[in-house]
Amino acid sequence: MIVEAIRGDRTFEEIPGVAYINGDGRLVANHHKLWPQENLHLPARITTKRIHDEVKGMVWAEDSRGCDSNCTFCSRRGLRGSGFSGDMSPKRVADDLEQLNNMDIYKVSFTGDDFGGDPERTFRIADEIIQRGIRMEWSVSTRADHVFERKNTPEQNARLKEIMKHCAEAGLTRVFLGLESGSQSQLKRYGKQITVEENYKAIEVLREIDVDVVAGYMPIDYLMTVTELRETLEFLEKTGMGLKVSNPLSVLRVQAGSPYLKLMKNEGLLGEKTEDLVFYKAHFKDPRIELVAQLADKWVEDLYPLIFGLKGEVATVTLAKENQNSPARNVETTLHAFRRLELEFLKVLVGNLEVSESIDRDSVNTIRETFVEKRRQLLEGVKSQLLMGAYGDIQTSRLLNCLKEVSQYC
Numbered sequence: 001m002i003v004e005a006i007r008g009d010r011t012f013e014e015i016p017g018v019a020y021i022n023g024d025g026r027l028v029a030n031h032h033k034l035w036p037q038e039n040l041h042l043p044a045r046i047t048t049k050r051i052h053d054e055v056k057g058m059v060w061a062e063d064s065r066g067c068d069s070n071c072t073f074c075s076r077r078g079l080r081g082s083g084f085s086g087d088m089s090p091k092r093v094a095d096d097l098e099q100l101n102n103m104d105i106y107k108v109s110f111t112g113d114d115f116g117g118d119p120e121r122t123f124r125i126a127d128e129i130i131q132r133g134i135r136m137e138w139s140v141s142t143r144a145d146h147v148f149e150r151k152n153t154p155e156q157n158a159r160l161k162e163i164m165k166h167c168a169e170a171g172l173t174r175v176f177l178g179l180e181s182g183s184q185s186q187l188k189r190y191g192k193q194i195t196v197e198e199n200y201k202a203i204e205v206l207r208e209i210d211v212d213v214v215a216g217y218m219p220i221d222y223l224m225t226v227t228e229l230r231e232t233l234e235f236l237e238k239t240g241m242g243l244k245v246s247n248p249l250s251v252l253r254v255q256a257g258s259p260y261l262k263l264m265k266n267e268g269l270l271g272e273k274t275e276d277l278v279f280y281k282a283h284f285k286d287p288r289i290e291l292v293a294q295l296a297d298k299w300v301e302d303l304y305p306l307i308f309g310l311k312g313e314v315a316t317v318t319l320a321k322e323n324q325n326s327p328a329r330n331v332e333t334t335l336h337a338f339r340r341l342e343l344e345f346l347k348v349l350v351g352n353l354e355v356s357e358s359i360d361r362d363s364v365n366t367i368r369e370t371f372v373e374k375r376r377q378l379l380e381g382v383k384s385q386l387l388m389g390a391y392g393d394i395q396t397s398r399l400l401n402c403l404k405e406v407s408q409y410c
């Protein structure tokens with residue numbers, strides 16, 4: 001449409017979702033329009049084979065867009081202007097997987113914000129994959145209440161389990177759940193509309209049907225108390241999910257367009273927009289949490305290239321069950337070692353800060369130095385392992401590059 005407008009065959013006013021300068025020199029932004037997914041062509045897949053074969057990268061496929069929920073920290077709905085769209089037919093989803101099979105690709109991750117947004121449709125997708133004999137191991141993201149919902153009857157929850165089981169029979173190997181917290185009051189503030197109990201149950205159901213569970217988690221937010229931080233860490237310990245969350249030191253970012261932004265405004269804690277124009281600076285309600293957040297951010301920043309590299313390798317090599325004992329899987333053991341250390345760091349910090357409302361800076365410094373030294377030793381260990389080639393060829397060369405960027409901490 002833009003090309004047609006430049007040619008003079010149509011006007012810019014007619015094109016949804018573009019911004020342009022009109023004849024009066026004014027900037028005009030047109031409202032966007034959601035494209036019916038049923039009418040989407042299959043992806044061209046021009047670079048997919050190279051990404052898969054040469055770069056050993058992750059291959060993605062599309063199943064749906066959007067999500068019907070309203071989590072306060074999430075801007076997905078606000079920016080998209082709509083909730084879950086599951087109008088892409090199961091046949092079309094399977095067509096794409098078949099296309100990938102024809103390229104000798106048998107592992108894929110789905111992009112949908114909430115794959116399980118329409119559970120009966122999920123069942124039909126799994127059915128289509130099975131009926132057509134498609135050979136694929138796949139992963140999805142969804143909400144815990146599409147696996148177990150507290151308001152459901154036992155029969156309805158049995159059906160949700162049956163749907164996930166059918167997916168597992170069709171090749172589902174991993175589910176990413178947006179758990180976010182193990183503290184009820186924090187979950188409420190996040191607007192998850194999911195209880196801690198539902199989070200527990202969803203993990204249990206998926207484990208029962210032998211599907212790997214990984215999760216999004218935001219243990220630290222601006223309005224939280226030290227007690228909430230302890231509760232949310234205890235959840236990770238009880239479920240063993242501490243090793244499976246995307247970042248146990250994650251600090252919530254106040255996003256433009258999210259309801260959390262209004263919460264912060266009401267509390268008088270909102271600062272300026274950051275340079276990327278996506279997030280806002282903000283102040284913490286409790287100075288002790290602010291200190292934890294600063295230490296967590298610094299830790300994440302120090303290790304970012306290596307942890308990012310490890311997470312990417314883990315997500316790719318562990319999707320296929322047959323990779324269970326491959327050298328590439330050693331990257332998972334390494335990532336877990338960092339996760340254990342980070343969780344221990346947080347736990348010791350919380351234990352110290354919970355004792356009193358005032359901060360004992362000297363003892364916090366001692367804790368930080370102790371853990372930075374432990375981290376240095378761990379990094380030295382990873383370096384030796386990499387030099388011995390313990391991770392497989394591709395992973396070794398990529399991770400050595402990542403390690404170079406954090407070598408000042410070794």
Ligand code: SF4
Nearest residue numbers: 067069070071074113
């Ligand atoms: S965080 Fe996830 S579940 Fe919540 S609104 Fe956003 S996409 Fe939906």
